Amino acid sequence: MTVTAAQGFEAAGIAAGIKRTGALDLAVVVNRGPSQAGAAVFTSNRAKANPIIWSQQVVVDGVVSAIVLNSGGANCFTGPEGFQVTHRTAEAAASALGVSAGDVLVCSTGLIGDQLDGEVLEEGVLSAANRLGSDEQAGADAARAIMTTDSKPKTVVVDGGGWTVGGMAKGAGMLAPGLATMLVVLTTDAAAEASDLDTALRAATRVTFDRLDSDGCMSTNDQVTLLASGASGVTPTLEELTAAVTAACDSLASQLQADAEGASHDITIEVVGAVTEDDAVEVGRSVARNNLFKAAIFGNDPNWGRVLAAIGTTQAPFDPYLVDVSMNGVQVCHAGRPDRPRDEVDLTPRATHVLIELHAGEASAAIRTNDLTHDYVHENSAYSS
Amino acid sequence: MTVTAAQGFEAAGIAAGIKRTGALDLAVVVNRGPSQAGAAVFTSNRAKANPIIWSQQVVVDGVVSAIVLNSGGANCFTGPEGFQVTHRTAEAAASALGVSAGDVLVCSTGLIGDQLDGEVLEEGVLSAANRLGSDEQAGADAARAIMTTDSKPKTVVVDGGGWTVGGMAKGAGMLAPGLATMLVVLTTDAAAEASDLDTALRAATRVTFDRLDSDGCMSTNDQVTLLASGASGVTPTLEELTAAVTAACDSLASQLQADAEGASHDITIEVVGAVTEDDAVEVGRSVARNNLFKAAIFGNDPNWGRVLAAIGTTQAPFDPYLVDVSMNGVQVCHAGRPDRPRDEVDLTPRATHVLIELHAGEASAAIRTNDLTHDYVHENSAYSS
Missing domain, CATH: 3.60.70.12 (L-amino peptidase D-ALA esterase/amidase)
Structure with missing residues (x-):
């Protein structure tokens, strides 16, 4: 209707x-x-x-x-x-x-x-x-x-x-x-x-x-x-x-x-433990905009180092060496160090969940994004032709 | 040596x-x-x-x-x-x-x-x-x-x-x-x-x-x-x-x-007529980071609309409706409107030059970037495997 x-x-x-x-x-x-x-x-x-x-x-x-x-x-x-x-x-x-x-x-x-x-x-x-x-x-x-x-x-x-x-x-x-x-x-x-x-x-x-x-x-x-x-x-x-x-x-x-162009994963980046909601949004967005992270997800690669490299570019207050990162329920990074083995993470489902615990406060926010795929490049290189 | x-x-x-x-x-x-x-x-x-x-x-x-x-x-x-x-x-x-x-x-x-x-x-x-x-x-x-x-x-x-x-x-x-x-x-x-x-x-x-x-x-x-x-x-x-x-x-x-991963174009984004050099850098960088622009260049598509959409997100002082854009020497946009036909632009060479005239001041800067290609996605989805 x-x-x-x-x-x-x-x-x-x-x-x-x-x-x-x-x-x-x-x-x-x-x-x-x-x-x-x-x-x-x-x-x-x-x-x-x-x-x-x-x-x-x-x-x-x-x-x-x-x-x-x-x-x-x-x-x-x-x-x-x-x-x-x-x-x-x-x-x-x-x-x-x-x-x-x-x-x-x-x-x-x-x-x-x-x-x-x-x-x-x-x-x-x-x-x-x-x-x-x-x-x-x-x-x-x-x-x-x-x-x-x-x-x-x-x-x-x-x-x-x-x-x-x-x-x-x-x-x-x-x-x-x-x-x-x-x-x-x-x-x-x-x-x-x-x-x-x-x-x-x-x-x-x-x-x-x-x-x-x-x-x-x-x-x-x-x-x-x-x-x-x-x-x-x-x-x-x-x-x-x-x-x-x-x-x-x-x-x-x-x-x-x-329905995002060419995407093969729908990624929710959930940021918790931020000082303010704006901080959580800034941190989540830095990951959502990181092409290396997005290409890794396309390749079903739980490359959490790219998550930390991305959030390190923000101004949000947190200590990068206290951060935990989980992907689809598996905590691959604890306190800025490797935790569970990457190969325990199953990234084959389209729905992808990345949880980032900053340990800096009580605020949270979720950002939705997609992966960076061959089809994205194709569709956007041929759009006007 | x-x-x-x-x-x-x-x-x-x-x-x-x-x-x-x-x-x-x-x-x-x-x-x-x-x-x-x-x-x-x-x-x-x-x-x-x-x-x-x-x-x-x-x-x-x-x-x-x-x-x-x-x-x-x-x-x-x-x-x-x-x-x-x-x-x-x-x-x-x-x-x-x-x-x-x-x-x-x-x-x-x-x-x-x-x-x-x-x-x-x-x-x-x-x-x-x-x-x-x-x-x-x-x-x-x-x-x-x-x-x-x-x-x-x-x-x-x-x-x-x-x-x-x-x-x-x-x-x-x-x-x-x-x-x-x-x-x-x-x-x-x-x-x-x-x-x-x-x-x-x-x-x-x-x-x-x-x-x-x-x-x-x-x-x-x-x-x-x-x-x-x-x-x-x-x-x-x-x-x-x-x-x-x-x-x-x-x-x-x-x-x-x-030698950038997977790139097929080396793009120089030259910004002139900015109020300050920092403004010129900010404007150039906004284009260098725009995936849609970068995918268009990969497709040899002189999509100047994506240049203007990108620079419109900056805080640099200029009037978007006064801006001129040239690609590889062809002025495709004059004063925020279409100028020469897109098909006059030859984007087949690897070296690509985008000139953005802001008409706001005397400062300038050039940012170097690359296009967004299938090979970039491939190399960065398979890096750790």
Whole structure:
């Protein structure tokens, strides 16, 4: 059901002709109310795509009527013409849906530096507006239309008890904090103020998408949007809302990790015994970004020395010679020295768990990443051709 | 001639039995004087190998009589036993050479987390001490004995005009600033105080090894050492000394880059128009560490969008929408927008030049890196097996 699971939402996904392959490439999600509250978080990359620059303005007043998403082109570093294409897209949606263009978010994904054809976008939006539906197929089509190198759509539904959070996501590479080349739309029929949506969404992304670091590469186009229609008539507490949104984000982050380009292992790096949560995140991220560690995991090699070499580059307070490291349950390093033999570690399962005990404090965090594989290199050396 | 090119130095490289393959694995370089001045720079990784911990103490007084280097094991994260092996190695050299153990540097390279056999090291040092020579073969053997995954020895000789700087290096992966898994020994027969050696060496490494960032992975064992015998009787100015040492480091850094594990392109990222040199380094490094950019270069794909996405993650002051990017002489991006067609760029040569004009100031810097290839993944997934 994805984004149409929550009452008050309609969606469509169509082939607008942006992708040369003829695949679905344009999605529209509309909030029919009664309320039209929205919040969004954006890439922290200073190099921001035109739709990001547009959408950051749209969301300021907390009112969002619709969101248009296209694959087949990122509309990033395309100059004023590119910004005009984004603006024209929003205007087309506004006209077709009878809403204000200033309440229409736009998201794009695909290759950076190529111009999108404004006429193709405009016609696509009009066509999609004529096919909106609130059924399962409509939501499924929208989820499929935002895919780039994704091998499958990513969707989620969380039951809040009388209200629902539904969502869809795309993203398979350029996955790093500050958000990935990742577009996410979450919808809920809960009644909630935009400020509460914003609080819940930031709390949720901080511990889910922001801790997914597949390849250390931060995108120019990331956006996670949460829209609320109030159609259920239920007003959850902020805690209830945050919990449901976090559960939805966690599921989608897990699906993004599982579909990361070329990956053969889904790695969870759990850091415990840190002084602060930020320290734990920094330590986990240093491992998630270490190509030698990632290549070793691809080779099913429990090379814990690369873990210690990576965390030694951080500023987090701990003594490298007190650290314990376990891989898939086997403690291979104790107090900065070899412990159990490497060959006791079985790295053949896709799910891989690395536990790092810093012995410096009480804080912890988990970072999700993937291994560095031949297929990653292949897919990313051939992306634009 | 490598480290024996300068007068006053003897060297040996032998097969001590540390490597199971029977290859050369232990080198000794001795400074016969008349003076025994030395300086060294070390990895900035907080996870430091035992020989680093030892050598940092040895070099404090500026007197270095000899250096022992082994491949076949990094002696890192091996606990107090590992430190005793390093100590025993220095004692063995001191005894065989008639010098103080406190004036003997030790360097190790190889897998992290494996114990070295102290007896094998001790016997190896005694054997090497019996084969010391000042001829070309002795220097060549030493350069070969420190190799790990290197495909060839790296050596250099710089003629100072009546005095000489010679050197050898090893390193093929884990190449990142703060120094790489990289051992370098430079010798000179110039007369120089240890403090001047230190100044010259830091100035040289700052613009050479510290700007080589092959794979973003910082090692635990890096050490660059400069020894001066004064045997030429010539006392160069600090400027002359710095220039010669920098030339030697630049040549060795270039050789390290050219032999980087699995690489098919040697990439120079030249950043101009930065506000400060540090900004230029930060911008260049962000590109050098971007796996998507590096995979694109492997695929001969001039994907300049990935350059802009990478530099957008830095804190350096510039406007991403004013930036120009050229690849191998073709300006593919002007003012943050597409310029010349991508297909005009020929990326088939191994030497690759990326020019980034920030239009923010007058400072510049160049970072050297390599592409991300199938062979890199292969070599680093199979290293320890």
